[in-house]
Amino acid sequence: MAAPAGAGAADAAARRHVRLFRSRLLGIAAGAIGMAVFALWCTTIGAAGLGLGKVAAIVAHLLGAPLADDLKPSDVTVVSHLRLPRIAMAILGGAALGLAGTVMQGVTRNPLVSPYTLGISAAAAFGASLAIILGLGGLAIGQWLIVGSAFVLALLCALIVFGAGLRVGTSPETVILTGIALMYLFMAGTATIQFLASEEQLASVVHWTFGSLTRAGWPAVVALAAVSLATWPLLMRYAWPLNAIASGGDDFARSLGIPVERVRFVVCIAAVLLTATVISFTGVIGFVGLVAPHMARMIIGTDHRLLLPFSAVVGAWLLLAADAAGRLLFAPTVLPVGITVAYLGVPVFLHLVMRSRGRASA
Amino acid sequence: MIVEAKGIGVRRGGRDILRDVDFCVAPGEMIALIGPNGAGKSTLLRSLNGLVKLSDGTLSLAGTPIARMTRRQIARVAAYMPQQAGDTADCSVAECVMAGRLPHMSGTDGGDRQRVFETLERLGLLEFSERPLSHLSGGERQRVFLARALVQEPRLLLLDEPTSALDLRHQLDTFEHVAVIARAEAVAVVVAIHDLSLALRYADRVVMMSGGRLVADGAPSAVVTPDLIRDTYGVSASVGRVDGHTVVVPLRSMGNDRPAGE
Amino acid sequence: MAALGLSMLVSSAWADPIRIVDESGYEANFDGPVKRIVALNRYNTEFVRAVAGSDAVAGLDRDAWMDRDYWPEIEEARVVAANQGQIDYESVVAQKPDLLIVPRNGAWQEAREKLAPFGIPVVVLTGWDVLKHEENVSMLGLLTGNKDRADGLNAFFRKHMDLLAERVSGVEQPKVYFEADRENVTILKGSGWHDMIAAAGGRSLFGDIDVATLPESNRNVNIFTVEPEDVAAANPDVVLRLTPAVLAAVPAEKAQALVAELKARPALADSNAVKDGKVYLMSYYVAGGVSKMVGALQLAKWLHPDRFADVDPDAVMREWIEAWQGAKYPGRHTYSESR
Numbered sequence: 001m002a003a004p005a006g007a008g009a010a011d012a013a014a015r016r017h018v019r020l021f022r023s024r025l026l027g028i029a030a031g032a033i034g035m036a037v038f039a040l041w042c043t044t045i046g047a048a049g050l051g052l053g054k055v056a057a058i059v060a061h062l063l064g065a066p067l068a069d070d071l072k073p074s075d076v077t078v079v080s081h082l083r084l085p086r087i088a089m090a091i092l093g094g095a096a097l098g099l100a101g102t103v104m105q106g107v108t109r110n111p112l113v114s115p116y117t118l119g120i121s122a123a124a125a126f127g128a129s130l131a132i133i134l135g136l137g138g139l140a141i142g143q144w145l146i147v148g149s150a151f152v153l154a155l156l157c158a159l160i161v162f163g164a165g166l167r168v169g170t171s172p173e174t175v176i177l178t179g180i181a182l183m184y185l186f187m188a189g190t191a192t193i194q195f196l197a198s199e200e201q202l203a204s205v206v207h208w209t210f211g212s213l214t215r216a217g218w219p220a221v222v223a224l225a226a227v228s229l230a231t232w233p234l235l236m237r238y239a240w241p242l243n244a245i246a247s248g249g250d251d252f253a254r255s256l257g258i259p260v261e262r263v264r265f266v267v268c269i270a271a272v273l274l275t276a277t278v279i280s281f282t283g284v285i286g287f288v289g290l291v292a293p294h295m296a297r298m299i300i301g302t303d304h305r306l307l308l309p310f311s312a313v314v315g316a317w318l319l320l321a322a323d324a325a326g327r328l329l330f331a332p333t334v335l336p337v338g339i340t341v342a343y344l345g346v347p348v349f350l351h352l353v354m355r356s357r358g359r360a361s362a
Numbered sequence: 363m364i365v366e367a368k369g370i371g372v373r374r375g376g377r378d379i380l381r382d383v384d385f386c387v388a389p390g391e392m393i394a395l396i397g398p399n400g401a402g403k404s405t406l407l408r409s410l411n412g413l414v415k416l417s418d419g420t421l422s423l424a425g426t427p428i429a430r431m432t433r434r435q436i437a438r439v440a441a442y443m444p445q446q447a448g449d450t451a452d453c454s455v456a457e458c459v460m461a462g463r464l465p466h467m468s469g470t471d472g473g474d475r476q477r478v479f480e481t482l483e484r485l486g487l488l489e490f491s492e493r494p495l496s497h498l499s500g501g502e503r504q505r506v507f508l509a510r511a512l513v514q515e516p517r518l519l520l521l522d523e524p525t526s527a528l529d530l531r532h533q534l535d536t537f538e539h540v541a542v543i544a545r546a547e548a549v550a551v552v553v554a555i556h557d558l559s560l561a562l563r564y565a566d567r568v569v570m571m572s573g574g575r576l577v578a579d580g581a582p583s584a585v586v587t588p589d590l591i592r593d594t595y596g597v598s599a600s601v602g603r604v605d606g607h608t609v610v611v612p613l614r615s616m617g618n619d620r621p622a623g624e
Numbered sequence: 625m626a627a628l629g630l631s632m633l634v635s636s637a638w639a640d641p642i643r644i645v646d647e648s649g650y651e652a653n654f655d656g657p658v659k660r661i662v663a664l665n666r667y668n669t670e671f672v673r674a675v676a677g678s679d680a681v682a683g684l685d686r687d688a689w690m691d692r693d694y695w696p697e698i699e700e701a702r703v704v705a706a707n708q709g710q711i712d713y714e715s716v717v718a719q720k721p722d723l724l725i726v727p728r729n730g731a732w733q734e735a736r737e738k739l740a741p742f743g744i745p746v747v748v749l750t751g752w753d754v755l756k757h758e759e760n761v762s763m764l765g766l767l768t769g770n771k772d773r774a775d776g777l778n779a780f781f782r783k784h785m786d787l788l789a790e791r792v793s794g795v796e797q798p799k800v801y802f803e804a805d806r807e808n809v810t811i812l813k814g815s816g817w818h819d820m821i822a823a824a825g826g827r828s829l830f831g832d833i834d835v836a837t838l839p840e841s842n843r844n845v846n847i848f849t850v851e852p853e854d855v856a857a858a859n860p861d862v863v864l865r866l867t868p869a870v871l872a873a874v875p876a877e878k879a880q881a882l883v884a885e886l887k888a889r890p891a892l893a894d895s896n897a898v899k900d901g902k903v904y905l906m907s908y909y910v911a912g913g914v915s916k917m918v919g920a921l922q923l924a925k926w927l928h929p930d931r932f933a934d935v936d937p938d939a940v941m942r943e944w945i946e947a948w949q950g951a952k953y954p955g956r957h958t959y960s961e962s963r
Contacts, residue, residue, distance in 0.1 A: 010479040013488045017456050017475065020492060047704075047715040074717055074742055081741045082713055143733060203729040207709045214713070215734055244461045247453040247495075248510075251444045255411055256464045256514075257437035302453040302494075333686055333706040 024306050027299070031313040035320065039087050042320055045327050048078045055079055081217070089216040090319040090337075092224045093278045097285065098292030098315020100271035102307055103235055105293050106242040107267045108175055109249070114290035115275035118161055118175070118268075119182030120154045121286065124279040126186040127153025129193040129205045146208070147220075147280045154276035157182050162268065175268070211285035211338025213323055220281035227277045231270040232312075238263055239304040246302065285338045287345030288315050294352050318344065363425075364389055364439075364518045364550040365410060370419030372405055379405050381574045383419070389517065390548040392541060394561035394582070397571035398595050403554040404445070406571065407520050410552065411440035424517055437465035441516035443507050445523050455482070455498070455506050456491040462510035474513075481509045485539065501532030508539060519544075521553045525560070533557070537564045558599075558610040562586050570594055586610060644747065644763055647728055647756075650736075652745040657769025658722040664708040665727045667751030667912075669695075671761060672725070674777055674948040676768040682721040693871040694951055713738045723767065725749045754816045757781060757915040777914075777948060784917050784940060785823065788924055791931045792825030798927050800826040801860035801897065805868060805908075808852060814845035820916040821864075824923035825931075829858050852891035862904065863897040864923060869908030871945075872954055879905055879959040902926070907957035910937075913944050922958055 043055045050058070057068045058079045067076065101114045115121055131149035136142055164178045190209075194202055241263045244253040253260050275289065295318075296311035319337065322344050326335035365387040372380040380402045387393055395403045408414040409421070412428050421428045423439050431439075441462070456478060463474040482488050485505045495503055504524060511519060519540070525533040541564050544551045555561050561568055561582065568585040570578040572594045578585040586608075591599045596616045602609060642654045661676070662683035663669040669684045678697050683704035689695055704715035708730030716724060716739065724739060726732040727750040736746040747767075749760055758778045765774020800821050802810050811817045813831045821828045835845060842849055863886060867874045874882075882905060887898045897903055904926055911919035922937035942953040 009488055010476075010483040013456075013482065013491050014475050014479040017479070017491060047712060047718045049718070074720075077741045078714055078717055082717075082738065143737065200729040203709060203731075204733075207731055207734075214738070217737065240461070240464055240467070243453070243457065244464060247458050247461060249444065251408075251413060252442065254413055254433070255437060255440070255442035255444075256461065257432070257434035258464065259433065297452075301457075303457050333703075334710060334712045336710065 021303075021306075024300050024303075028306060028310045028313060031310060031317070035091070035313055035316050038317070038320055039091060042087050042090075042324050043079070043083050045324055046078065046083060048075060050075055050079065055083075085216060085218050085221050086213045086323065087320070088221045089213050089224070089282065090323050091316045092221060092228060093213070093216075093282060093285070094288055094292070094315035094317065094319030095312035096224060096228055096274040096278050096315070097288040098296070098311040098313075098318070099232070099235065099308060100274045101289030101315075102293040102296065102304075102311040103238075103242065103267045104271050104289075106246040106304060106307075107264050109246055110176060111294065112290070113176060114286075115271065115279075116183065116286060116289065118179035118272065119157045119186060120272055120275050121279055121284050122183045122186035122190070123157035124150040124154040124276060125209055125284050126189045126193070127151070128208045128280075128283075129190045129197075132204045132208065133193050133197050133201050143215075150280040151276050153186075154279065155272065157186065158268070158272040158276075162265065175264075208283050209338075210336040211279075211283040211341070212336040213282055213319075214334070214336075215283070216281045224277050224281070227273055231274055235267065235270055236305075236308055238267055239308055242267070242304040242308075243302075246304070283336075283338060285319070285341060287341050287349070288318050291345045291349050291352075292318055295348065298352070363387065364423065365552075366420075366422045367410070368420050370409060370421055371417050372402075372409060372414055373417040378574050380409065383576050385569065385576070385579075387518065387550045387552060389550050390544055391566045392544050392551040392553065392564060394565035394568045395552060395554040395571065396556070396558060396561055396568060396586075397577070401571040401594075402574040403571055404522055405574075407522050407552060407554050408442070410518070410520055411442050412436050413442070434465055437514065439516060440518040440520060441511035441514040442520045443511050443522060443524055445526070452494050452496055454492050454494055455487055458495060458506055459510045459513055462513040465514060477513050477515075478509075481513050485509050485512075501528055501535070504528060504532065504536055505539070508536065512543065517549060519549055519551045521551065523554050523556065526556065533560065540564075558586055558591075559608070562608045562610065583608065592616065642766060642769075644767060646747045646763075647750060648732065648748045650746075650748065652723075652747055654722065654767070658767045660719070660721045660723075661768070662704055662716055662719060662721045662724045664705055664711070664725065664730055665751060668725050668727060668749060669751075670949060671751050671764055672768075673950065675761060675764045675770050675774045678950060680768060682719045683716060683724075691870050693954065694949075696951070711735055711738075716744070717742050723747060727752060752816075754819065754915040780943070780948075781914050781917050784921055787935070788823050788825075788920055792823070792924060792928065795825045795928055795931070797825055797827040798861035799829050799858065800862045800864055800923070800927070801829045801855060801858070801892075801895075803863070803865045804847065805866050808850050808855075810848050810850050812845040812848045816916055817846070817911070820911070820920045821923065823916075823920040824927055826862065826923060826927050829855070829860050852889070856891040856895065859895050860892075861896045861900070862902045862927060863892060863895070864904050864906060866911055867905050867907045867957075869912070871909060871951065873957050874905070874907065874959065876959075883959065883961060901961050903961060905959035910941055910957040913941055914948075918944060926960065 040052065044051050054071060054075065057071060058076050061067050061076060062080055097115065104113045104115065104118070105111055127150040128146050131146040136145040160182060161175060161178045164174065194205055197205060241253065241258045244256055244258055245260060245263065250260050279285065292315040293311050296307055296314045300306045300310040318341060322341035323337045325344065326337055326340040329335065363386050365385065367383060367385040370380060370383050371378060383406060395406065397403055405414055409416055412433065423431065423436065428436065459478050459482060460474065463478065467474055479491070482491055485508065487505055487509060490498060490502065495506065498506065525536050528536065537560060540551055543549055565582055567580065568582045569576060570585050570590060577594055578590055586601060588599055588601055591597060591610070597612050598614045598616060599610050599612045602611065642657065643651065645651050659680065660682035661672050661680055663672040663681055664685045666688040669681055669688050672681055681698060681702065683702050684698065685705040685707050686703050687707045689698065689700070689703050702719065704719060705711040708726055711731060721744060724735060724744055724746045726735060726746060726748060728748050732746055732748050739746055749763065750756060751760060758781065761774050761777050765771045802817055802821060804810065810830055811828065812833055812835060814835060818828045818831055830848065830850060865882070865886060883903050886892060886903050892898050906919060906922060910922060913919065918937060918941050921935060921940055925932040925935055925937055938956060941957065945951050945953040
């Protein structure tokens with residue numbers, strides 16, 4: 001296509017740019033709506049035999065309407081205590097993990113970075129195992145102690161990674177290398193605990209490590225919603241700095257007036273908080289933080305103003321789909337979401353890797 | 363004067379990377395920074411927009427001491443094109459160039475968008491505006507980075523070896539663009555460069571560096587002489603005229619008794 | 625006569641409330657006998673069926689259910705969990721149970737939290753813990769209102785255990801090399817199998833090892849990997865090898881092949897066991913039956929045939945499977961060359 005000459009050419013190109021941006025915005029909206037519809041469908045999955053109509057009636061009842069004749073109180077509890085919190089957790093958790101992965105990849109300029117490579121997931125697993133082997137799980141507030149322990153260890157890991165970065169310089173390489181080293185350390189720690197554990201503790205530890213949405217109840221959903229509310233607007237404000245850092249590098253971004261170290265620090269803390277909150281309640285769920293950003297990038301482009309919300313949408317989709325698959329494929333056996341998301345995620349990821357390598361030789 | 367530097371020095375780990383440099387640049391002037399590897403060209407360039415902190419001396423940009431300017435204020439005056447510019451980037455051309463508007467961005471991007479696309483048109487990049495950078499050739503990519511620097515509306519353009527990886531034609535094209543802009547918009551340009559013939563051809567002034575110090579500062583013909591080349595580069599060269607242009611032809615490297623850059 | 629009938633009527637109409645405290649210290653109260661129990665982990669399910677019958681099993685896990693020969697009367701709809709750690713709560717609720725029982729290495733904390741809003745109590749009962757056998761069975765009897773049957777099961781257990789204890793006292797204990805279902809994997813002191821061998825009047829070959837002196841990688845008392853040379857050096861008098869835990873008996877040819885393979889092993893070829901033809905196979909079902917009581921009986925008969933001539937372990941197994949479990953006894957689960 002020959003370059004159009006003439007006074008209107010720049011305007012035409014500008015308008016085309018705006019149209020493209022708007023169509024992508026629409027894409028995000030469509031994705032979000034589609035996800036909501038899918039989530040609605042997911043509310044019907046379960047042994048209690050409650051279809052969409054009944055679920056809707058139950059939700060109406062929860063909002064104040066009288067209970068319909070063909071519904072039992074246990075049906076209401078099934079929806080309000082088993083199904084809805086699980087789906088809310090899938091949406092919020094998937095979105096949080098997708099978002100965390102995207103900002104980490106942007107700020108380290110490395111497409112293979114995810115919450116795992118900062119060692120956070122491994123640290124959370126270690127924290128939970130520690131609480132279990134110390135016998136805290138048996139106490140009345142045992143479950144909260146396990147969650148708390150996982151969260152604290154995840155934060156501790158992040159602090160170490162950034163502490164090391166502050167001394168040596170928060171270059172992408174430092175962050176990643178320290179994170180991977182810590183990941184191995186915490187994995188070894190968890191394995192040691194598994195050796196020393198009694199059979200019941202071992203069963204508990206292993207059970208926790210399989211990421212599962214079943215455990216999460218409404219308190220978990222509320223906690224995650226609070227953390228998300230605190231972090232998402234912050235991350236959106238950094239969309240342009242992320243664009244500059246991801247596309248031009250640290251020096252260039254600095255030359256534009258961006259406080260690169262501060263951006264990296266804040267973004268990583270936010271990402272760590274999001275990830276730690278999710279994993280503390282659900283156990284280890286991998287791949288969403290790694291694959292959701294790539295899928296989002298392939299569809300919506302690299303502009304973080306679009307990429308950030310869309311990776312949240314993609315993450316939510318992934319986790320909802322993984323949960324649904326885990327429940328439907330081997331019914332009535334429920335495969336934990338931490339397992340199915342890997343089965344769904346790996347082929348997608350491999351496909352992406354092949355594709356990008358094919359394009360790389362330009 | 364856009365740049366006024368007096369006695370500036372940069373020390374790292376006990377070593378003087380830059381020492382006692384006096385340097386000024388007027389609007390519209392194109393200055394070529396030449397010298398062997400490790401002479402301090404990049405460091406000087408990067409200290410001019412505050413990327414590298416000064417250990418000694420004073421530096422003013424457009425009359426204001428740099429120490430009193432915020433990063434954003436500096437960014438509105440000086441635009442920087444680093445040597446290795448975003449080789450892993452997969453963003454579209456328009457998006458990439460739009461990042462250059464950051465120092466000026468106010469929220470509504472109507473005005474920013476107009477500037478970006480006008481600049482893209484000027485550099486012949488409109489047809490690529492939505493293509494990812496990885497789909498462009500090296501020369502086209504360089505033009506994108508130049509566009510990105512230009513939308514910053516700088517009064518000072520700092521280019522760190524912008525043509526090292528380009529073929530002959532794109533080397534010429536890049537300098538033609540830059541020269542036109544410098545003249546038309548009175549933008550001061552400081553270019554670190556290896557190709558001495560290009561320096562001779564386009565620069566208004568040439569500054570030769572060696573070992574962190576300024577060795578010479580003046581008209582190209584006065585600075586790019588066989589004697590200075592031999593002293594600084596350790597290379598015996600011939601400077602002559604071809605088709606109305608002055609060119610430098612390296613003849614022979616001088617060997618161990620004249621170590622380069624010292 | 626009428627007064628007696630009337631008082632029985634009155635007492636059955638007003639069933640006494642039942643209160644139990646489980647292993648985790650959790651107190652559960654029921655207005656009357658429990659009719660529907662979801663029992664996770666095969667040992668739990670077996671005990672519920674033994675004490676209260678199949679109909680009381682409102683739900684079980686897939687790992688147990690997969691042995692179709694053993695649970696033919698239980699349809700797939702009653703599968704509510706993959707295993708004791710992965711429970712599908714909606715399925716549990718759909719079965720409308722009065723109670724869920726889980727062993728202590730199952731996901732009981734999670735289950736308690738998830739089922740609390742439905743008013744379904746979760747009781748921790750570890751059927752596989754042989755030391756708690758009589759206590760567990762009694763608790764189940766109390767819960768289901770089948771105290772008599774529970775007492776009967778405990779008596780069945782006690783009678784045979786007492787018989788064993790009485791007849792093996794003072795006897796010379798042959799050395800028994802116990803192999804689980806994998807080559808070179810045996811057990812140590814602390815394992816229930818070790819106790820079974822002791823109850824049968826034998827001595828477990830590696831029973832003297834102090835677990836604390838072992839490397840951390842090989843400390844599990846139920847799964848201890850041993851060097852073939854150590855087995856050879858210890859020179860067992862008897863080899864006891866377990867076969868898979870399914871109700872169907874191992875076909876004769878396979879059993880013979882397995883015994884031949886055991887005898888041919890370099891570590892065992894020169895042992896007393898092989899020379900005397902004392903290589904025995906026993907299925908997990910027999911070995912584990914009624915908290916390993918049946919296994920102990922069978923082993924005792926092999927170790928001390930003169931003292932147990934009048935004891936028929938097969939009959940005891942048959943009674944367990946048929947009278948208590950209501951399943952069909954498929955025939956011998958054991959194999960010995962001398963048969």
